[in-house]
Amino acid sequence: MSMRVQKALATLLGIVVVGILAGIYVTSLTGGPTPYRVPVAAAAGGRSVNLTIQTVAAVGPKLAPNANWVSYLVREHGIWHRSTVWTLPANSLIHVTVYQFDGKSGLRNPFLAQARGLVGDAFTLNGKSLSTINPDDASHTFAIPQLGVLVPLAGVADDAENQCDVAPCPLSTAHNTITFTFRTGKKGHYRWQCFVPCAAGFYYGFGGPMQTIGYMDGFVNVV
Amino acid sequence: MTELADHSTDYGVVAAEPPEVMARNLRIGAHLWASASAFFFAAFLFAYFYLRALDSTAVWRPKHVDPSLTLGTLAAVSLVAAAVLLRFAVADHRADRLNAWRFKGAIVLALLLAGVVLQIVEWSTQSFGPTDGPYASVYLGWTGLLSLFVVGLLYWVETTLATSFRYRNTRRGAPVPAGHASGDGDRSDPDIENPLSLIRSELEAVSFYATFLSGIGIVTWFVLYVL
């Protein structure tokens, strides 16, 4: 092989290696959870959607690499998935049911213990209609700030029997059931998050799962 | 090829560099490194006074956060004593009392080591941990890093001493094998004029740095224990 061909091959190899490395790098950053498209049903007064989610204290090794992290799960065709990006229809009523298996952490800002932005400005906690809970009882919140939606989710009592260890939690273990309804507005890409500092072991309780999409944060794609 | 240089120059040209150049480098290096170290500890000094002045939540220094003054003083004294002794060792070397310098050098090593050990003893016997407020944070960070610098100084003193011991029977001006200093057997020329030629300047450099570090030690002692 002549010197020139050798150089050309080496350069080509260099370009390929750099290209592959850059490609790996970029794809590793674009990767994210696939959105869960929530099935839509027609109801009186427009379209409506049923969204069933649960919150767990430890997501477990099966659903995530960080087994100890706190997380939201969503029920998709009867199976619990760790997916926090949901596609919802625009201008529709969303009926949400939350099975809340996690214990109490308490809110940093007690103001967030009052629900807002809901249809009827109230939610039900184990069948009882409420607008506010004791901030110290809060385990999580479900909040979509850009839609003005915020619901405090009361935690399971510390001394409750039969607590759930590892997700996904069966309904036979201790839990609270919270239901509420909100209306999606116009189309858009909205974030949702939890406001309770529930990331155990992290500074101000707001690291790890609170700062990683797929656990305590996600998106609502309103289409 | 130009009139200043061409590619055929060989290593022999460089080997002719006078040893004074390296001696000067060592001394200026010690001064520069001392100034960098000063700014390193200045950050801790700043942190100390800033957090002390702030004391926003009145947790600056709870009652039980009280490191042992005795151990701290002993650690500082050993560092200062080592620096002073090293000064005398330099004087010995200048006066060609080589055995005296080696003896003092060994004591310096022992003193520095004692200082670090005392510091470790203090950490393991104290009644507080890193989570006990800003004073404890500054105290642990500062003393910990100062000990690290003292270990570095220990190493430097040791190398100088070790060279002096290794060549204690070598006459000044004795011929040196080719590539002796760098361990490069392929060389045809000696790469050091005399292995002992640089000891004095290195000793002066390390002595300067030791003096500087003992100054830091005094500041540390004053700020963390006395103030």
Next chain:
Amino acid sequence: MRLQGHAGRIAALTVVGTAIVLPLVIFVLGPNMPPGHRTTGASSQVNDNTVLLVVMTPFTVFILAYLAYAIFAFRAAAGEELRDGPPIRGHMPSQIAWLVVTSAAVLFLAIFGTAELFASNGAGGGEGPKPIAKPSGPVLPVQVIGQQWEFTFRYPTYGGVETAELVLPVNRQIEFHVTSLDVIHSFWAYELGVKADANPGVDNVAYVKATKTGDFQIRCAELCGLWHGYMFDTGHVVDAAQFDTWIAGERKQFTPVEKYLPRYSVTYSPDPQVRAG
């Protein structure tokens, strides 16, 4: 004046250029500088920006004119690329003149900026717990609480009610108290010309007086974690009557949570502390 040589031509270019640009800066660009004239603080920023532009213009025009002229007039002629230029190693008068002129400009700007800062009550910037540039007369305190990742607001003169929305009455001196419950945020109300960092345990005061009604955007201007980019909101400046109605409505709506709120304070250190869990 007769123009002499290179220096004369550069001077002429500078003078003509400045004469063209300066009116444009003063009358066209200046009044339209951000962030507009919706509040007193924003207006003083606009004035400040205009003055800065005016002072900079001659320097900019001079340097650009010089560069353009040099590139044109001092380029090497073909075949003479390697001829040396004259060995001029300096010119003390022009060096001193440059030093004097730039020093004068810098001193003027520093003095003007300081004067403007005090005259405009800090120009909407956060001044910390003990502001030195403050308005005389009554103020309406409004607390801004930053947390990951939302701003909420408290009105101590209205029973310490906390709201999720920022509404301000027009033509009243507002005193923002910006603080944070966790990491550092920065409260930036763009159209109001207000920016103040929200630090945990710190009361950062900023003054503003809105002179026109309308909406304004609120953004977090200090990187605060995952949803920093989504920490935005819209505030409203309304007239006094609307404000009273609104605040009464808020107090009614948030009655249930009122009993849980801590007493109004300029800073908060809520539980859970350091590392939760």
Next chain:
Amino acid sequence: MNFRRLLGYNLLTAFVLGIVGFYVGWWLGHQFSGPSIAYFADTGQNDIALFLAYLVGLIGFLSGLGFASYPIQRLLGKPPSLREKETAGTGRYFTLCTDHKVVGMQYLIGIGAFIFVGGLNAMLIRFELLSPTKQTFNANNYLTIVGLHGTMMMGMMTSGILGPFANYFLPIMIGARRMAFPRIEALTFWLLMVAGVILMTTVGYGGFPTGWTGYAPLNDQANMGMDSYIVFFALVGLSMSLLGLNMIATVVTMRAPGMAWGRLPIFVWSVIATSVLMLLAAPVLISTLLMVALDRTAQTGFFNAQAGGSPYLYQNLFWIFGHPEVYILALPGMGILLEILPVFARKPLWGYRLAVTGMLGISLLSWLVWQHHLFVSGINADLRPFYMLSTELISLPTGFIFICALGTLWQGRIRFTVPMLFALAWLFNFLIGGLSGVFLSDVPSDVTTHGSFFSMAHFHYTIMGGLLFSFFAAIYFWVPKMTGYAINERFGKIHFWTMFIAFNSTFGPLLVIGFLGMPRRAVTYAGYLHGGNTWVSISAFFLGGSMLVFVGNFVWSQVFARVPVGANPWASKSIEWQLPSPVPVHNFDRIPTFGADPYPYGDGDGAGDSTAPRVVTAPARPRP
């Protein structure tokens, strides 16, 4: 295959030992932390283990390169020696080599590679900002990209000019054969490379959300990827400090006879001014980062407000380092500018003393301005007038540099070569950068511009428009000397014009967008800024494309075309051009003696004369 070579001190051994060391450290960290420290068990992340892994990995890597053997030999009493084993050929570029010219080349390629990574991140940022709300990269990945871009550029470009060009040319310019501490010189390079790789591994540990400033207390809250940032910047700080130390020591002790302080080339002065800042500012950064590391591992409370610490402390310490840091970036560019202008205007440097005063003045003043980064933070409101004044005072010494540059052009005979074009572009860019800086230094104006894209565009005008343009000027100017081969002029000009236009078309509008209310580091923005951002993104892609033109041209010229340039292609009168290209291993046959001004243009016998130096005299070489 020669196994002795394979097993010796080389890059392969270094990688193997580095990776082994990494896992040894990781394992060690898990032995004594983890279950015994409660919160590590809860969070599933172990910062102690990662710090130890990086540390032991670093030691392993450096030992594999051969850095450990000399200290160990000294421990055993071997005498101090000048250099490592001399090697020749291409192999020396891939190992510990103490030849300052090899280190310079290593720096050029190594830093270039990491600038490519930083630039790639910039492209990703602009891609994301094509849309106000839609996300290509989700919110945490976006913050990681922003942080990686800023940190990589700020960390690597500190040595962007001192690394390649000062290491290569500073000894030559002062008539020396070597740097004062050749082994430390090599160490600074390898530290930087290890640091860069460590920073990239952050992606595997969840990234870090803090941007390059790493503000507390967010840095305490962040994922394990934050540790990569801390270790990266601490190593960069160490590298900077040692680099500065080496440069100053070299200039102080290694000058040739006759090389008085008043005869130092202006580039050397800029290196001195930079080195002083590097030597003194970087240790503050290292201390600060060690405090952060303690906060993250031992749970100390330096920056934790509720434990009695203060986030302001971090901001103060960071900017005490951080403001000198930005002048560490700017000063070498001024040196390059003033070094190149005399060559292509064929005139002596105008106002040499003024330029030196300017550089040293910037160096000094840069310590007194740091709180302008905290103008709206709510700290020390009563000190604002002082910091406003001190910040604006920096425009005086900067103005000196400008007037010296303009004076040098006066009645010159300007040749528009590629390096000259970049130098002239520096003047234009830095002018805009400096003027936009005045808005940020003025408190009322800063209220709106602080933390917005305006301040971002401002420092890109000074750092990218200043430093990167002068970096390219230096490449086009000096690389022919370093390799002996020319860089294609025509493609160089294409590169220049695309870069210059795309650069201004990117950051000019960003100044406006920032003023109109766009915050930094935000993944979403208001709809009314969409048009402007789209324009900026497209310009930025052209800017990225211009870099590809450069890389292509560089590879083509240096690998394939290979046109030898001879000793002095620019007809310069500086000493480095009187040596053969590339410079021989030992620089000078005999140490030269310097007689006068470093820019002897127009002196002596007048026009059209030779390019030979008349002030440098070398004693005749003895013939065997």
